[in-house]
Amino acid sequence: MTEPVEPPAIVMSPKTVAALRARGGSLYVWADKAGMLHARATPPPEAISYETVFSHDCTIHIDVELAFAVRWRITWKRLPWPHFDAVLNADTTGGILDGLLGGSPL
Numbered sequence: 001m002t003e004p005v006e007p008p009a010i011v012m013s014p015k016t017v018a019a020l021r022a023r024g025g026s027l028y029v030w031a032d033k034a035g036m037l038h039a040r041a042t043p044p045p046e047a048i049s050y051e052t053v054f055s056h057d058c059t060i061h062i063d064v065e066l067a068f069a070v071r072w073r074i075t076w077k078r079l080p081w082p083h084f085d086a087v088l089n090a091d092t093t094g095g096i097l098d099g100l101l102g103g104s105p106l
Helices: 014-022 093-100
Strands: 009-012 026-031 037-040 050-055 058-063 071-077 083-089
Touching: 009 014, 009 050, 014 058, 014 071, 014 083, 026 071, 026 083, 037 083, 058 071
Parallel strands: 009 071, 026 058
Antiparallel strands: 026 037, 050 058, 071 083
């Protein structure tokens, strides 16, 4: 039997949650062919499979082709134009500590 996989944590400020709710409460996160991340309240024109995560009374649809994330940080930015930004946060603490403590590099 396989263990259930925990969904990634979604970190959003109250301002970001309010902006997302004002735009329908759904966010689509995907990577284009160049590997650039996109986060929008409307789905992309191309067909993409998503993993859906429910957080902060919102629905976050994450492209299944993206690397597994422990945590996503989603922000609402007003400049240079109003938009959402999604950042994949990988846990690199172990690698940093290994380097500081003289562990072997990968």
